[in-house]
Amino acid sequence: MxxxxxxxxxxxxxxxxxxxxxxxxxxxxxxxxxxxxxxxxxxxxxxxxxxxxxxxxxxxxxxxxxxxxxxxxxxxxxxxxxxxxxxxxxxxxxxxxxxxxxxxxxxxxxxxxxxxxxxxxxxxxxxxxxxxxxxxxxxGQQSSMPKVARYIAEEVKAKSVAVVWVNNDFGKGGRDMITKELAKRNVKVVADLSTEAGQADFAADAVKVKNANPDAVFIYLNEEESARALKEFRRQNIQAPLIGETTLIGQKVIELAGDAANGAKGHVGLTTDAPxxxxxxxxxxxxxxxxxxxxxxxxxxxxxxxxxxxxxxxxxxxxxxxxxxxxxxxxxxxxxxxxxxxxxxxDANGDIDRQSFMAEVVGGKQVVKEILPKMGN
Amino acid sequence: MLNLLNLVVSGLATGAIYALVAIGFTLLWQTSQTINFAQGEFVMLPAFFVLAALNVGLPFWAAVVVGMIAALVLLGVTFKLVLVDPMLRHGVLPLAIATMALSIFLKDSVKEFYSAEAQAFPSIVPEGSLALFGTQIPLQSIGVFVLAVAAVVVLQQFLARSSTGRQMQAAAQNPTVARILGIPVERMILYTFLINAALVALASLLITPIYLAKFTSGETLGLAAFIAAIVGGFNQVRGAIVGGVVLGLVDNLAATYVSTQYRGAIPLFLLIAVILWRPQGLVGRAEERTV
Amino acid sequence: MTGRTKTMLAALALAAGIAALVLVPLLLNRYGLYILSMWAIMSIAAIGLNLTLGYAGQVSLAQGAFVGIGAYAAAIITTQGWPLVAALVVAVALCFVIGWLLGYPALRVQHHYLAFVTLAFSTLAYLVFRNEEWLTKGIYGITGVPRPTLFGWPLAAPLRFYYFCLAALGIVFAGAWWLVRSPWGRAFMALRENPMRAMSLGVDTRRYTLMAFAIGSSLGGVAGVLYAPLVEFIDPTPFTLGLSLNLLMMVIVGGSGFLFGPLLGALISVLLPEWLRFSEGLYLIVYALFVMILLAWSPTGILGIVDRYLARRRARAASAARSAAMPEALP
CATH class of the missing domain: 3.40.50.2300 (Response regulator)
Structure with missing residues (x-):
């Protein structure tokens, strides 16, 4: 050799x-x-x-x-x-x-x-x-989170948000970035809920979200936990829109959460569900x-x-x-x-720019609501 | 009030599962001084037996039967004959370490030979929920709780009433005397391994629709069962039940009213507190071995 | 073989081993040096655990957490511009005190409860590393942990840092060797063999057990102090319960209660992916199988096998000598 x-x-x-x-x-x-x-x-x-x-x-x-x-x-x-x-x-x-x-x-x-x-x-x-x-x-989270924050502030017109995130390398970075972006747009984080990877029981988190009574809930978890959280939030009758990034409205979550996934919205960067x-x-x-x-x-x-x-x-x-x-x-x-x-x-930093989507789960299917063009365009 | 109800229902369902897993833990300890660090993986595995059977094209009920039998043979008989028996004479520690290795072996085998992905799993309890006191209580939670409690009650009745059960008790309390009395101690020990295998298989069927079938799903469960067993009392079946339910409730209440970041810590503080002030466990009696 | 020549042979083997550890790395690339440094560090942690487990008979499931405490002490203190030796003092003191505080109540209650308490502590420590962001920078970790300088001599280069770790291992090993031969060490072993008898002979069993656990824990801290500058980055992920279990396996696989056991166990574990390269992704499965088979065969690990083999040979030689010495006694 x-x-x-x-x-x-x-x-x-x-x-x-x-x-x-x-x-x-x-x-x-x-x-x-x-x-x-x-x-x-x-x-x-x-x-x-x-x-x-x-x-x-x-x-x-x-x-x-x-x-x-x-x-x-x-x-x-x-x-x-x-x-x-x-x-x-x-x-x-x-x-x-x-x-x-x-x-x-x-x-x-x-x-x-x-x-x-x-x-x-x-x-x-x-x-x-x-x-x-x-x-x-x-x-990077610095590219995706501003899009989500903008959506929450301008489209949903939320003044207060509960952030539910998984406390690991992936979730913490997203939580910090969205918190910063929401603050820029004068949206208050009224509940900041850390969850564990592999957590099965989201009853406590649902109760805390309800007590905070936010205008929207941002969920940033891995697929399996997303599905469990959606189920529990629906069961406890949380009415505020549930918004996520990439994982929340993926096919896997829809499959695992069933009807509970309907109505969930989010930003989709790179998924196999991209249209x-x-x-x-x-x-x-x-x-x-x-x-x-x-x-x-x-x-x-x-x-x-x-x-x-x-x-x-x-x-x-x-x-x-x-x-x-x-x-x-x-x-x-x-x-x-x-x-x-x-x-x-x-770009010069090694970051990427690519088209992305805002989508919603309707009747058990991911439906693209808006195409977000590349930022450079 | 409504919130509290939700928390309690959820906590009870989770706690019942912990209890199922913890009972097997204490059974193995009492009859053969086996501290099974692979107990969590024992719960993870039967679901994969069922999935494998489903993949072959069997209907769900047949797959469940196949999964049960596979669990009894592999996690009951084989585990005892191949791993526990040769190591038992070496004392508690080498066997405990061997079960740590077994847990790595099972986890990585599932990952390599089945999948690293979480798999959905059909529920044996119907989906849907029951409207009660102004909230929705999922049938799954109720079913899990009822089935787990029923399994425990049946087990306790079996141990207390049946002749075999009483022989098992005797074999656990004092193997030497039991042998003199003509009780087949070896067979009794084998029975406890089979009971453990049946319990973890049941736990697997009940919990996998919620936890999903994944090679890592035993990790948190094994630790929780371990804590539940000690908190309740390491030498009592009912101790494991109390421990499991207390743990399920404490976990949910602590996450709501204390801290989400440290929710994993509260059960551990409970564990340390129990060890310091009530080392025999909440319902255990000091230094006594019964099943 | 007389006792004299045996000692000579052992000394020769030791000298050859040391020479290999000093000379072979001269031929290694950066990866080899890194792995060997990692071996030295894990060996230190395992030697500490061996004192607790192999000599005092106590199971600790928190050695990984003590390595974490040492690593965080080193990362926090040295990134503030203080020298590594300050971190060493802090880490050793901290681990010793925490070990004492954990062991005191646990051992008061019942012997084997130390295992459960340390299990809980191990998970708690991970949560603190992850959650206390003001101190540990949380899940993001601490970057740019500098490699130390020794008397104005920078140790940043891989080869120098390896020698630094090797020297640390040498000191720790010599310390452990001295300790198990000291009256303290004999007391530890008396505890392991027969606690009742030790107590009746007037050994304060609880204090000695605690001492063994606290010293073992502080060696975990020493390993951590070296770990941080080796990796030059620290986050909570390595210091889960898994590391504690892994260290426990190293000690048992190598041979608990043997001075060289931890070194051997750490070598197997650290070089594992290298040994088992042929098995591709299956190396953890193969390792787990190996551990199970080994323990079923020899609960005292690899050195246990060697020890039994030597004992058998000695016995055979002795009986041969006996029969040679008194031929008249035979009919």
């Missing part, structure tokens, strides 16, 4: 075209066990699906993709070890991790190695540290291969590979150093690269 790399390097140095047998090495570090296992497994499966698709069609620039997966055990200390190992192997691009804490501890390593890192974390601060090698695959034919086709391919419908982490993993394909084809060569520079400011359109599913633009 080493000799092959040397041979390739020499071939490149001598101005020869790289041999067609060469492989593009990608390294993925994800939460494959521990509390983040569902996130990491979706992400990994998405990656594997995209890699299989691309390799079947002959790879990128005639080179097959080879991806290795390592388990961070949902632990930043181990994520750091695995990323170090991945970087020691000189990958073309580093994929993952998905937990924001694990991204924080590994981003500087990838930066030192000058290797681009495409990750799944959604915390706002990740891309604000000026690291030119770090890229998202979904909206885009390419996304629906992706969902079917994924479900066929893995026997379940992916959540947004599955799409994120899938897209990360197609981003790599688009960037590499634009450069016309496999160039780890040039990768990050090329991706900044780049717009990838599905007309050129169907695998990207929806048009996406990367």
């Amino acid at each position: 080493n000799r092959l790399t040397i041979a390739t390097a020499m071939a490149v140095a001598l101005g020869m075209s790289a041999p067609t047998m060469a492989q593009i090495k990608l390294a993925d570090v994800a939460e494959l066990s521990g509390p983040g296992a569902t996130v990491g497994t979706n992400w990994k499966n998405g990656i594997d699906l995209a890699v299989a698709e691309i390799n079947e069609k002959g790879g990128i620039l005639g080179q097959k993709i080879e991806v290795t997966h390592a388990d961070s055990q949902s632990n930043p200390g181990i994520a750091r070890a695995q990323v170090q190992k991945a970087l020691d192997g000189n990958p073309y691009v580093l994929l993952g991790p998905g937990y924001s804490g694990s991204v924080k501890v590994t981003a500087s390593l990838a930066q030192q190695a000058e290797i681009a890192q495409i990750m799944g974390g959604e915390a706002a601060e990740l891309t604000q540290a000026g690291n030119p090698y770090l890229f998202r695959t979904s909206f 885009v034919p390419a996304v629906a086709a992706f969902r079917d391919r994924f479900a066929k291969k893995y026997n379940y419908v992916p959540d947004h982490n599955g799409i994120k993993g899938y897209l990360s590979i197609y981003v790599i394909k688009a960037v590499t084809e634009k450069m016309g060569k496999v160039d780890p150093k040039g990768f990050a520079k090329t991706l900044h400011g780049m717009t990838i359109k599905p007309e050129q690269e169907p695998g990207i599913l929806m048009e996406v633009t990367y």
Whole structure:
């Protein structure tokens, strides 16, 4: 293997075209066990699906993709070890991790190695540290929450809101961001309810929401907890509109919550329910291969590979150093690269801009009420 | 008042489940000094047996039967013969550690060989709710509570009235004397493992429609059952019931009236308080072993 | 084999081990150094737990929480510009006092209740790490934990930091070695073997048990103080009950009550994904199976197997020597 790399390097140095047998090495570090296992497994499966698709069609620039997966055990200390190992192997691009804490501890390593890192974390601060090698695959919370806050303040015309959030890496970031955005619009948070991941009983939270009597309830939980919360809130007859972001009105929640999901509204960034034919086709391919419908982490993993394909084809060569520079400011359109599913633009921080939707659950179906265009337009 | 009713109903339903799981915990401890750290995973698993049977195309009732039998064979007989028996002579600790390893084994096996995703699970209690005192009480909560309490009552009657039950009691209290009296102690211990397997399978059927079938869903449940068992009294079946129900209620009331961020802490304070001031548990008697 | 040559051999093996630990890392890349540093740190925490469990016979399910306390002490104090040694003092004192406060009432009531109390404490500690944002920065964690300097010598480079961890492990190991041979250590073991007898011989059992638990806990704190600068980032996720259970498994798998047991157990656990690379995602399943089979076979862990093997050989050698010494006695 080493000799092959040397041979390739020499071939490149001598101005020869790289041999067609060469492989593009990608390294993925994800939460494959521990509390983040569902996130990491979706992400990994998405990656594997995209890699299989691309390799079947002959790879990128005639080179097959080879991806290795390592388990961070949902632990930043181990994520750091695995990323170090991945970087020691000189990958073309580093994929993952998905937990924001694990991204924080590994981003500087990838930066030192000058290797681009495409990750799944959604915390706002990740891309604000000026690291030119770090890229998202979904909206950061700093992009999605203003849209939700605007909706709550201007469309729902709520003056007071109860915020129900899951107290982990994902939920806390969203809660802090929405609280800030609501304050900007003079909407008061009258109940601030932290819940536990895996919580089964939302009776206490429903009682607290009722006591606070808000004009709207913002729910930011994972799919399973969203469904349980919706059921309990309906049962205790909470009348205020229930508003969420991406997870609350996803197909999985509708399936689990049944009638209780009807009337729930929310902002939808990246879901398999997006009213885009390419996304629906992706969902079917994924479900066929893995026997379940992916959540947004599955799409994120899938897209990360197609981003790599688009960037590499634009450069016309496999160039780890040039990768990050090329991706900044780049717009990838599905007309050129169907695998990207929806048009996406990367900005100078590695944040993305993409179309999104406001939707409502009506009669057990997600119905798009409004299309929010890309912000750059 | 209405709020309080809602909290109590919810807490009782959750508490009844904790009790079901905690009873098996205490049973195993009394008859074979097994502290089963995989008890939560034992509740998670039968639902997957049922799902697997459903996937093969069996109707729901048949899948439930298959799940029950699989639970009895794997979590009852196999668990005892393969893991507990060879380790028992080594003392409490190596066995406890082995059950920790077992819990990792079960969790990761489900994740690798079934799915990391939460699966919906059909309810054996009808959906819908009952209008009562001006609020909606879900039939599911009522059903869970009634079935759990019924299981416990049947178990207690069995232990107190039937000849086998009394032999089991004797075997737990003093195995040596029981052996002299001609009681087949080994078989009695096997019975407790089967009862535990049946209880966790029942808990699994009752709770999975609410908790969903997921490889991690045993984690919180196992810990809650453990706490319930100690709070109620580690050497009493009725202790586990009291412990479970108290825990379910305390959890909901604390989350409402104390703090949501620290809702997980209140049961732990309760646990520490019980250990300090009433180490035999709320209804237990000091240092006595009965089933 | 005489006692003299045996001691010689043991000393030689120890010297070879130390030489390997010092020299082999010179050939390793950053990943290897990081993993070995992690091994040294986990070994320190496991040595502490081994004092509590292996020598005093008490089950603690909170060693992971003490590592967390140490790590947070280090992260908070060093990001304020104080040196790591200040964090070390705070962490050791804090863990010792908390250990004492936890153990005192638990052991007053009943022996095995320490396990339940520490179980509760472990979960409580996690909630405090996560919720007390003013102090711990909550779920976001503390970034930019600096690596220390020693007498003006920066230890930021991976190799230097590894040697720093290795030195710490050496000191802790030597301390544990001295402790179990001291009168205190003998008292600990007397407690484990026969608490009643120890009490009747005038050993203040509760105080010694508490002492063993508190010292073991403060070693957890020491491990945490090194953990924070190694990772350079701390958030609550590593310090759940899972870490405590994992440390417990390390001690038991290696061999509780053996000085080298924790080192071996930590090596297996930390290098696990490496050992089992062939199994892809299944390594946790394989590890769990291994632990179950090992414990069914040898409840005293791997070193228990070695110990029994050596004992059998010694016995055989002794009986051979006996029969050689008195040939006339045979008919």
